[in-house]
Amino acid sequence: MEIHRDCMEDLLRWKESTGRKPLIIQGARQIGKTWIMQKFGQLYYDYVAYFNFDASQELCREFENTKSPSRLVGILGLYTDQPVLPGKTLLIFDEIQQSNKALNSLKYFCEEAPEYHVMAAGSLLGVSLSSGDSFPVGKVEFLQMYPLSFREFLRMENPKMYEFMEGLSSLDSLPEIVMGQVSESFRRYAVCGGMPAAVAALCEGQGLDAVEKIQRDILQSYSLDFSKHAPAVDIPRIAAVWSSIPSQLAKENRKFVYKMVKDGARAREYESALLWLQHAGLIYRVFCAEKPGLPLSAYKDMSAFKVYLNDVGLLRSLASLPAKVYTVENPLYAEFRGAMAENMVLQALVKAYGSEPCYWVSSGMAEVDFLLQREDEVYPIEVKSGLNVNGKSLGVYMKKYAPKLALRYSMRNLKMDGSLLNIPLFMVDWTDKLLRLM
Secondary structure: OOOOHHHHHHHHHHHHHHOOOOOOOOOOOOOHHHHHHHHHHHHHHHHHHHEOOOOOOHHHHHHHHHOHHHHHHHHHHHHOOOOOOOOEEEEEEEEEHHHHHHHHHHHHHHHHOOOOOOEEEOOOHHHHHHOOOOOOOOOOOOOOOOOOOOOHHHHHHHHHHHHHHOOOOOOOOOOHHHHHHHHHHHHHHHHHHHHHHHHHHHHHOOOOHHHHHHHHHHHHHHHHHHHHOOOOHHHHHHHHHHHHHOOOOOOOOOOOOHHOHHHHHHOHHHHHHHHHHHHHOOEEEEEOOOOOOOOOOHEEEEEEEEEEOOOHHHHHHHHOOEEEHHHHHHHHHHHHHHHHHHHHHHHHHHHHOOOOEEEEEEEEEEEEEEEEEEEOOOEEEEEEOOOOOOOOOOHHHHHHHOOOOEEEEEEOOOEEOOOOOEHHHHHHHHHHHHHHHO
């Protein structure tokens, strides 16, 4: 099953740009980076020349011997059956983190051979770039890729409902048929998450067992990355942090607590482990903001944060949560259901706005799930996993700071209530569209 990804339009804009530089695609393992590069090449170029630096040490050594793009193009032509022609061939450098020299060569392609279209990616490229070694500063462009969003999922699973959502032009309540059908799609999305292989398995009718096997395999590949690519001293710490995430999110306030990783654990011992997971694109850290000032990043309390996964389906699998909790009401699931809803909202906000929001607490008496900075406004966000929207925290915040608008995601219908906009959880990907309708 072929899945249309939103970032295809971003790649097309890159191709047509007059100031085009080599493009680096970042993102976690298994989100479809290799597929999107090859598919884009097939659609918009005469030829695609694909080079995998993880599969060929010989190829890596070629970049050790020369920096000249003209010479490299001639050598690369020996490694492919495709012609390497300016403007007609897409050069794909996959798993480029395996060769610092190949990464550095992008600088020379930019300066000396801009007529060649070069695209690069790597499963742990974020970890490599964080070291700053041989990085071509200012000579490349970046595209951050994420797991499949619910918007992309709905476009594939229920095109009619997708078109309706795309065509919204007011903040009127949604028809009941839309609430019913899109809510059902959203529950299915919560089961499979946004990893393309899991999505394809679900939508092709392979069954939940196939979906869950794919998710377990992806988690296993992440664990193998810890032992293969992380510094030796950090491997057990990364694994411990990773396995603690479901229990961290099961707490009422979700705040990351080091002693839940290991008795006696200290922040300085585990900071590098958390950073490794962030740079690998596997987790998001949401920091507490002291107040809703601009810029919001200036008011972060770096000692207080929550940790979420990059994908809600993987969180469900990591937590060993059975898929049937989405179809059968179970009071034992009530607490963790809120964490899953927050993870879904966070994924969408990060994709839409390019960075993690913050959260806010008031003397332990009230807590707002997220604070989102959009242009020159800060919006408080409350996330409710069902129809019950009772709670005082958002009211405490609104009384203290009087924001122009507050957002609440729940399974209730779209409704403007004074300065509070209730948005159905399944509409989180359309948040910016709704705000433009205000």
